[in-house]
Amino acid sequence: MATQAIAHQLALADRMSRLGTETAFEVLSKAKALERQGRNIVHLEIGEPDFATPKHIVEAAVDALREGWTHYGPSAGLPELREAIAEYVSRTRGIKVTPEEVVVVPGGKPIMFYAMLALIDEGDEVIYPNPGFPIYESMINYVGGRAVPIPLREVRDFAMDVDEMARLITPRTKLIILNSPQNPTGGVLARSDIERAAEAIGDRNIMVLADEIYSRLQFAGEPFSIMSVPDMQERTILLDGFSKTYAMTGWRIGYGVMRADLANQITRLMTNSNSCTASFTQRAALAALEGDQSAVDVMRAEFERRSQAFVYGLNRIHGFSARMPKGAFYVFANISQTGWVAKPLADALLAEAGVAALSGTAFGKYGEGYLRFSVANSMDNLMEGLKRIDEWTKKSLHQ
Numbered sequence: 001m002a003t004q005a006i007a008h009q010l011a012l013a014d015r016m017s018r019l020g021t022e023t024a025f026e027v028l029s030k031a032k033a034l035e036r037q038g039r040n041i042v043h044l045e046i047g048e049p050d051f052a053t054p055k056h057i058v059e060a061a062v063d064a065l066r067e068g069w070t071h072y073g074p075s076a077g078l079p080e081l082r083e084a085i086a087e088y089v090s091r092t093r094g095i096k097v098t099p100e101e102v103v104v105v106p107g108g109k110p111i112m113f114y115a116m117l118a119l120i121d122e123g124d125e126v127i128y129p130n131p132g133f134p135i136y137e138s139m140i141n142y143v144g145g146r147a148v149p150i151p152l153r154e155v156r157d158f159a160m161d162v163d164e165m166a167r168l169i170t171p172r173t174k175l176i177i178l179n180s181p182q183n184p185t186g187g188v189l190a191r192s193d194i195e196r197a198a199e200a201i202g203d204r205n206i207m208v209l210a211d212e213i214y215s216r217l218q219f220a221g222e223p224f225s226i227m228s229v230p231d232m233q234e235r236t237i238l239l240d241g242f243s244k245t246y247a248m249t250g251w252r253i254g255y256g257v258m259r260a261d262l263a264n265q266i267t268r269l270m271t272n273s274n275s276c277t278a279s280f281t282q283r284a285a286l287a288a289l290e291g292d293q294s295a296v297d298v299m300r301a302e303f304e305r306r307s308q309a310f311v312y313g314l315n316r317i318h319g320f321s322a323r324m325p326k327g328a329f330y331v332f333a334n335i336s337q338t339g340w341v342a343k344p345l346a347d348a349l350l351a352e353a354g355v356a357a358l359s360g361t362a363f364g365k366y367g368e369g370y371l372r373f374s375v376a377n378s379m380d381n382l383m384e385g386l387k388r389i390d391e392w393t394k395k396s397l398h399q
């Protein structure tokens, strides 16, 4: 196809140069391109459950479509869903949440976008985990904030060092992002760490974005939210949703829970962008919250079993080592003994071994020396992936 000559240069706004990306989608499309050329690829790059959405949730959506839930709804979400979410969050976090404090949005991600648009002025500092979900850093930069990373280290099982976090707080700190269980490391923040983080914040007027999208996928112990710490509720924005818990990534539905005055502002951003989350999707989410939860337990147990098997196998491969994650569905493997840096190694594994994984640096500069493998794939595929990596290292690494 001939490309048309460009008569007018694209005059992008400056802020677009500060926008980052989520590399998982780029690697996925590269892997798909190789498949179109006839190559066989083991997909360990994308972070989504490989399970189907539970049947009763799908049925609820089909019923909703037939019943005519095909129109606009309120920007903040359907009242019955906001009520069910308020009840769920009250119960799971041991606090009192009202429906006015809930905003339903298309996925968990928009809560990051809206919270930063609503709160961060030029030069405001945002402390965030690194390696961490890449959209945090992208959005902080996009809105003109100053991105202040807290390095997560393997020696601490990838839980942040609270004393280090405390030292990063300045009079310009506006927001602190916590994520547990964590993407990409599978690290979990212990209740004592979260309580000490709240103590370090003290009485300062700093908001916390608590990304708890993997809270139902914690392998041991009960997840603990900073929103449950006395005095922190009004300074916490809880991000949660349906994508990971109920294998609903493609439905695009999630929510934020926050003080009602901020919820009103986030709702204004919804009105200005999406108008509302799809109505029939919200009816399905209601069925997810109110229906049988056994599928969630099955998926969590399966992710734990696969993580164990993958970690075990990886630790037998020359140059690779990994700790058992404490939640979510990622294995963050140390590759420093391979003698390679992360990005070229991820590229070589894809091109030469047919295994798609993500460079740790896709999650920030402190991800150097690591690769992220998603175990949201069948045990057979995970074992095939390990076999290919093993063969590749035997061929390509000096042992």
Ligand SMILES: Cc1ncc(COP(=O)(O)O)c(C=O)c1O
Residues within 6 Å of the ligand: 047, 106, 107, 108, 109, 110, 133, 179, 182, 183, 211, 213, 241, 242, 243, 244, 249, 253, 254
């Ligand atoms: C830590 C974290 N937060 C939020 C999200 C976004 O979830 P959603 O697909 O519901 O927007 C993801 C997705 O990968 C994630 O890993």
